[in-house]
Amino acid sequence: xxxxxxxxxxxxxxxxxxxxxxxxxxxxxxxxxxxxxxxxxxxxxxxxxxxxxxxxxxxxxxxxxxxxxxxxxxxxxxxxxxxxxxxxxxxxxxxxxxxxxxxxxxxxxxxx
Amino acid sequence: xxxxxxxxxxxxxxxxxxxxxxxxxxxxxxxxxxxxxxxxxxxxxxxxxxxxxxxxxxxxxxxxxxxxxxxxxxxxxxxxxxxxxxxxxxxxxxxxxxxxxxxxxxxxxxxxxxxxxxxxxxxxxxxxxxxxxxxxxxxxxxxxxxxxxxxxxxxxxxxxxxxxxxxxxxxxxxxxxxxxxxxxxxxxxxxxxxxxxxxxxxxxxxxxxxxxxxxxxxxxxxxxxxxxxxxxxxxxxxxxxxxxxxxxxxxxxxxxxxxxxxxxxxxxxxxxxxxxxxxxxxxxxxxxxxxxxxxxxxxxxxxxxxxxxxxxxxxxxxxxxxxxxxxxxxxxxxxxxxxxxxxxxxxxxxxxxxxxxxxxxxxxxxxxxxxxxxxxxxxxxxxxxxxxxxxxxxxxxxxxxxxxxxxxxxxxxxxxxxxxxxxxxxxxxxxxxxxxxxxxxxxxxxxxxxxxxxxxxxxxxxxxxxxxxxxxxxxxxxxxxxxxxxxxxxxxxxxxxxxxxxxxxxxxxxxxxxxxxxxxxxxxxxxxxxxxxxxxxxxxxxxxxxxxx
Numbered sequence: 241x242x243x244x245x246x247x248x249x250x251x252x253x254x255x256x257x258x259x260x261x262x263x264x265x266x267x268x269x270x271x272x273x274x275x276x277x278x279x280x281x282x283x284x285x286x287x288x289x290x291x292x293x294x295x296x297x298x299x300x301x302x303x304x305x306x307x308x309x310x311x312x313x314x315x316x317x318x319x320x321x322x323x324x325x326x327x328x329x330x331x332x333x334x335x336x337x338x339x340x341x342x343x344x345x346x347x348x349x350x351x352x
Numbered sequence: 353x354x355x356x357x358x359x360x361x362x363x364x365x366x367x368x369x370x371x372x373x374x375x376x377x378x379x380x381x382x383x384x385x386x387x388x389x390x391x392x393x394x395x396x397x398x399x400x401x402x403x404x405x406x407x408x409x410x411x412x413x414x415x416x417x418x419x420x421x422x423x424x425x426x427x428x429x430x431x432x433x434x435x436x437x438x439x440x441x442x443x444x445x446x447x448x449x450x451x452x453x454x455x456x457x458x459x460x461x462x463x464x465x466x467x468x469x470x471x472x473x474x475x476x477x478x479x480x481x482x483x484x485x486x487x488x489x490x491x492x493x494x495x496x497x498x499x500x501x502x503x504x505x506x507x508x509x510x511x512x513x514x515x516x517x518x519x520x521x522x523x524x525x526x527x528x529x530x531x532x533x534x535x536x537x538x539x540x541x542x543x544x545x546x547x548x549x550x551x552x553x554x555x556x557x558x559x560x561x562x563x564x565x566x567x568x569x570x571x572x573x574x575x576x577x578x579x580x581x582x583x584x585x586x587x588x589x590x591x592x593x594x595x596x597x598x599x600x601x602x603x604x605x606x607x608x609x610x611x612x613x614x615x616x617x618x619x620x621x622x623x624x625x626x627x628x629x630x631x632x633x634x635x636x637x638x639x640x641x642x643x644x645x646x647x648x649x650x651x652x653x654x655x656x657x658x659x660x661x662x663x664x665x666x667x668x669x670x671x672x673x674x675x676x677x678x679x680x681x682x683x684x685x686x687x688x689x690x691x692x693x694x695x696x697x698x699x700x701x702x703x704x705x706x707x708x709x710x711x712x713x714x715x716x717x718x719x720x721x722x723x724x725x726x727x728x729x730x731x732x733x734x735x736x737x738x739x740x741x742x743x744x745x746x747x748x749x750x751x752x753x754x755x756x757x758x759x760x761x762x763x764x765x766x767x768x769x770x771x772x773x774x775x776x777x778x779x780x781x782x783x784x785x786x787x788x789x790x791x792x793x794x795x796x797x798x799x800x801x802x803x804x805x806x807x808x809x810x811x812x813x814x815x816x817x818x819x820x821x822x823x824x825x826x827x828x829x830x831x832x833x834x835x836x837x838x839x840x841x842x843x844x845x846x847x848x849x850x851x852x853x854x855x856x857x858x859x860x861x862x863x864x865x866x867x868x869x870x871x872x873x874x875x876x877x878x879x880x881x882x883x884x885x886x887x888x889x890x891x892x893x894x895x896x897x898x899x900x901x
């Protein structure tokens with residue numbers, strides 16, 4: 241991650257969506273909020289070759305309609321691109337910190 | 353400046369005082385400027401105002417609702433949402449059309465999604481679309497946080513969008529005491545006056561509201577205000593006294609037990625309500641479920657709502673029954689795409705059970721949800737507007753078929769008791785012909801049909817009197833029939849919660865009354881003051897006197 245501090249560098253990463261409802265309302269808001277906290281331009285796609293959408297736009301993220309089991313690819317460009325990709329990958333891997341609530345609340349999650 | 357007094361019809365009792373917020377008419381429509389730059393500005397302003405409204409609403413709600421609003425806010429604050437609309441405006445399309453088209457395209461994308469979680473988001477987009485459209489039309493969707501609201505009329509969805517936790521009142525130029533909004537207002541204890549006429553804007557100012565008499569005083573004199581405040585003080589003292597016996601069971605002074613049930617028009621009413629105040633839910637109006645944006649509620653949604661009510665009623669370990677009325681659409685409660693349009697006389701038209709039997713595809717969904725919810729506690733199903741015994745038989749047949757289908761599919765279900773609302777004179781008069789598990793007298797409609805007078809027609813409203821001897825004799829007849837058969841007879845109309853009427857209902861033989869939760873305290877106090885021995889003695893004395901003459 242040493243190159244993360246170098247402006248203009250491109251960084252990419254990927255993580256599988258394992259939370260029950262995929263990139264649903266709450267997760268997508270969390271994801272875009274996190275993305276907005278970085279200065280880098282960040283994009284998301286469902287494959288390593290795109291198409292890519294702006295990770296800071298909840299409207300565009302929701303249009304992707306990424307369901308459980310999909311793999312999210314990130315690519316970023318800018319001073320903090322490395323940190324941004326690492327943080328976003330981590331958020332997806334942590335299941336957006338809300339899997340338990342979903343499984344208990346929705347009754348149709350993986351716990352059923 | 354001298355005070356102005358206006359007289360309307362009471363739709364919900366109670367006193368309120370304060371400044372009036374006048375809601376713009378829903379019919380207001382927008383004039384396009386024809387200038388793309390100004391149209392774009394109009395849309396930007398509407399987006400900003402709508403976002404501020406959502407943010408304010410999110411701040412004072414919690415849980416799931418706050419999450420949903422947070423999501424809507426994220427969408428509306430995202431430039432990508434209105435991109436298409438701004439492009440269209442640049443091409444000469446008026447702002448409202450451009451916005452509607454852009455959002456409809458977005459909504460269609462969600463509706464076509466394979467995943468049901470994404471499909472469900474179409475409703476959020478629809479909400480955002482309509483909120484911004486309202487702003488563009490100059491009818492601010494911004495709901496006052498509390499206070500006295502004046503309008504021409506008020507749709508139920510708008511009432512539900514407002515925060516009534518701090519009290520308030522509703523003053524309508526038009527409107528009806530039998531409307532859904534009036535029921536909601538009564539159940540929440542919000543004073544409401546309808547039929548004030550004229551332009552609601554003339555109500556602007558400081559007002560005193562007496563919901564019980566239908567009187568409004570604008571810019572009251574200091575003397576009027578003092579008299580009003582002292583009455584309000586007395587009311588509060590009385591309410592506090594009644595509240596002390598709120599959770600005790602109700603019985604008359606001579607020890608006759610009276611079951612006190614509550615009427616629920618909307619599931620959120622149960623929030624913060626202690627089931628210990630009542631002996632069960634006597635009436636759940638399921639029409640609220642059908643208010644959604646066009647779509648009829650699906651089985652899962654209905655099931656979860658019914659189940660929540662049943663679980664609330666037994667949440668402290670006491671087995672209280674919940675009586676859920678099947679869809680009572682028609683009359684003054686039309687549902688687009690389901691009820692008949694333009695009937696010459698909707699109150700004598702396709703309403704209540706007549707709608708359900710005409711649309712078995714809708715009825716079966718509701719029956720399945722009820723059969724499934726009945727597994728979770730004592731649930732009873734009540735059919736509205738039953739006129740002939742065949743209607744119960746047809747309903748029972750449909751219910752048995754759905755029960756068998758659920759069984760075959762291995763879905764847990766239980767056959768609930770099936771009763772009828774007694775509100776059509778044909779059913780009340782020939783009550784012995786109706787093989788129902790229980791009877792519940794719908795006093796509002798029964799009174800209106802017996803007296804041939806509508807409560808919402810000012811010139812004849814005095815005739816629609818539940819204390820008319822003909823109405824009371826009908827109540828007596830149904831109560832006697834129920835007692836002879838060992839079947840419960842209750843009364844779930846407005847009369848059931850009226851302290852002035854309750855003693856007459858008990859004297860007529862009723863032992864179960866159902867009312868709005870806010871009426872329970874006063875009703876129990878009234879019941880405790882009734883002495884059936886004394887009533888009997890007075891009657892016997894009168895007979896002896898007559899005989900001696």
